[in-house]
Amino acid sequence: MKLGLVIDLDTCVGCHACAVACKQWNTSGTTGPLTDYDPYGENPAGVWFNRIRSYEVDDYPNNKTVNTPMSCMHCDDAACVTVCPTGASYKREEDGIVLVDQSKCMGCNLCAWACPYGARELDEDSGVMKKCTLCVDRIYDEALPVEERQPACVMTCPTSARFFGDFDDPNSEVSTLVRERSGYAMMPEVGYNPVNKYLPPRQRPKAPTIEKKEAATGQTLIGKWMKRQKDAFNDFGKGAR
């Protein structure tokens, strides 16, 4: 099994719902709390597993805005795991989730430097590295209704831009979406084989228009319409009610 996320950039409006849902669930989750520093002060900051970045593409007036949520990609070849000196960072054999064993982590930060996606965040208060768990504490919890055994970010997304599933199953929703919508990995060139995929904004065909009529003055048109209703008033108005 290879669990991960698909994120649809065609519908992501950058609302931050996923980021806050993640924060909320995980602050009381398996690697919680997600500490906040100076929460009411000069430099409010804290541990987040999921952050939204918004970019503008191209120059005005051809500019586009793309919102890109980024969290751990659960890479197949995760550099963060390779560099971990204590064995705290690991990729689970059974489902491919990359986790940090909080009891083995010494907070050396090597993994955060190794991750090109900025997905790892040190809890400066407890000195332990934290990151997206794919809500491992939700997805297998049989006490939850089946439809809620999903990462908090996926459940909450108001534009259904987030999908969770097994990339090893070619018929899963995530595999199908990647196939049909040309899903792609973020920064494949760095070579870590991210599991999470992004769906590009859709390109729409041009909308058809009504064929343009010959230019006529207003009075000509109104005269024409008056004649039309006079000639065949049975066909208009009430006739076709």
Next chain:
Amino acid sequence: MSALPEFEDHAKQTVKTTTCYMCACRCGIKVTLEGNEIRFIQGNPKHPVNKGVLCAKGNAGIMKQKSPAKLTQPLVRKAGTERGDGEFEPISWDKALTLLTERLRKIRATDPKRLAFFTGRDQMQALTGFWASQFGTINWAAHGGFCSVNMAAGGLYMTGQSFWEFGDPDWDNAKYFMLWGVAEDHASNPIKIGLEKLKRRGAKFVAINPVRTGYQAIADEWIGIRPGTDGLLALSFAHVLLKNEQFDWEFLTNYTNSTQLVIHAPGTSKHGLLLRDEEGELQIWNQATDSVASWNASSHDDEIKPALFGEFLTPGAKGGITDGVADCTQVKTVMTHLAEKYLSEEYAPENVAERVGVDAETIERLALEMAHVAFKETITIETPWTDWTGRRHERFIGRPVAMHAMRGISAHSNGFQTCRSIHLFQVMLGAVDCPGSHLAKPPFPKHVAPPIKPAKAMAPDTPLSSPPLGFPMSPEDLVVDANGEPLRIDKAYSWEAPIANHGMMHMVINNAVKGDPYPIDTLILFMANMSWNSSMNTAEVQDMLREKDEHGDYKLPFIVTSDAFHSEMVNYSDLVLPDTTYLERFDTISMLDRPISEPHAACDSIRQPVIDLDRDVRPWQEVLVDIGTRLKFPALTDADGGAKFADYKDFITNWEKAPGIGFLAGWRGKDGDEHMVGAPNPDQWQAYQDNDCFFEHKLPPEQRYYRFANKDYLEWAKSVGFNAHAGPITIELYSEVLQKFRLAGQGLYDGPQPNNDTDRQRLIDYFDPMPDWYVPLEEQRIDNEKYKFHAVNQRPMHMYHSWDSQNAWLRQIMAQNYMYINRQRGLSLGIDDLDWIWVESHHGKIRCQAKLMEGCNPDTVWTWNAIGKQSGAWGLSDKAPESTKGFLMNHLISELLPSKDGERGLTNSDPVTGQAAWYDLKVDIYKAEEGETGVYPEFKHIKRLPDMAESPTVLRYHTHTPVNLERSMEDALTRGHLPTGDKP
């Protein structure tokens, strides 16, 4: 798979449902609790509004509950200290309510209008309006006047349904969607859910907005319009539709007043009014007989053939126009007037392009695309239905073009007419309440306009005979005295703003302090930050709140605020009555109010406390019932003065607006098995609690569309009290109501007229009975060479409508705002990212930091609103960026228009509805001098409240000790550091 530990001890958890209040969207939520702590707040999948999803605000509810700015006890301004100095002392609830009641009792017994009661972000206007009516003051309104009354009034005076939260695009069927001036707005999650549905189905999404953020990011086409010109764009669309003969002839004939006859009698009191017969029946021209007939009869009688176009003489005239027939009335169909007006070259794309900031080809193409969808891609829903005349239709015909419009349209002084202009071309396309178009949400549509007149008369110790707010239909309905002067403190429903249906909260402090039209004694504010981001001209409003008369008394003698948090307004209050959070109280979201209905379901909901109170605060609705009972309101007390209701819950259960109709529509009747109408049910609250806190009456399929003319729906709507009668709701493209006001301006109206030229001219200029566009009022009066930029603002999605706490999680996303400028334009002025700049309007100047971006109209600058805070408020430290770098644009906006010689001060509002014209602002921008840094103006630091805890410097919120998932030593040793498990 290796065994997982038990992460959550579900035995220690409980789950309760209630309704979110992080914004005005009112989603259903499921709250998981561990003891009295919140483990998790999630969307309720069964809920009609949000269907399980939840936005960033809703997900941050825990931090609202944990806010250090929560008020903990009633407070009174310390004797001998000045208002605004922030010196408070605790007072018991009993003393606080006695103090307030005594004061109010005197006001009520002498001159009830000396109490003004205005409410901000509340969703309980049915209750607060009821309370004001019972008190007997007309000086009540909620915040709609500075929010989006233009959208409500624009729709209700034309189609009987409106944008805002009173309708929704048909997300399931629309093939073309145009979004006008919407940031997050009403309603947060439903729009997001809907946009995804649209895009998945391949519908085209066009966004019209000067700024490309948020929803505009995922639009297929972004139209970066110049602010305040949307109406001109809409009318240019109408022009293109007419030029290309693309309008729905049947729809216009059957469902609108297009065939009705406008009297042409210049210089008389009849000019521009609609022709009626002696019984008052509206008339049309019957082509079959070449004579007039009643509109009503023509709808029923197939032998009558109404003319859509034409100019006629009646009575007695045969065959068209004959000059010089003295005893005849010259009339022209509404549609002819519309066609003549909008076919004018004035509205041709090439003639509006420069002003609107959109090229002519694009304007024409968009109109023709919509025409294609409406008329070549028509859809049907195969459900037979019956129209109001009794004719059976085999199916619903859909013109699948949908619109939504909000603040960017409404917050201009031409917003009312702009909203009408958008509705106009929707109607021309036949795209109103049909499949794929904009759908009303019950209790809408309503007849144009709802038959409620605003109250005028007041008497001591006497409830009002009608609600303070209503719908004027002619000058007789204005709330003015015999001399034509305003009766309300906000001057709503005066000649200056005749159709101010939501009041004009933004004028209250200004008017009251000036004693214009009169001084008041007490101002009660609920959840309204009127000394900060909810007022125009913030700095001077703070001065007004401190202003004293020659005796040293405050000109606004007594200010009472109910809020849950330490807001800037709390700091300017004399008495502070602390409210609960939304998770700590019972509440109703009523169909008498701003219901949560969906297009095909009438819905309402409740809140229930999910956590226990830990401080000495009371829900405001409970306090209102308590004060009303102490004051012996007739509706709350019996003949001997005893309380009729034990508390708020009891009041909601048993009070009836009309027999069988109360605040909550579900589970009525003695046994709880009657819905919509039924006797009070003593177990009604429990029924809501047992049903996830909401009630949903789904409309049967035959009642779901064309409800303005749908017999079954109209009869049902009457039976449940939504509408006064079951007659058709005729769409009024031509507004006789507006024409009556215009006649009054022209001195021709057969009734009240303004007593001065200023008001007369405004009626002439802005009360066009047909949708119209004019230059926004501020722009008409300033030096546009100097103030060349439009300046607008929006709230970020993760804070929209969530003004009332400085949320520890959400402020990590944004704690400072910038002034955003189109990159190329900014660079041309020598302004670069993070430069300090001056922004100057006719009224004032601010200094702030700039950021450059691509997705911005080049003649527009904008910022995120209400990020800036007064230092010390909201539990924030004095170093918080919200006060050191964040800023308000409000300082640049005057509540009065730039004055003209000899003219009285006029409100900076829409001249029809009194809607605050926030977005009319025009500014100059220039780089600050070297060394000029920091935000300007600066404000005094607000003192902490007594007994308020220090805000924590580190937050480690969690509800239980985390259960770590340990990696086995064997795994660590055998799979090493390599993720794939390969040995090196």
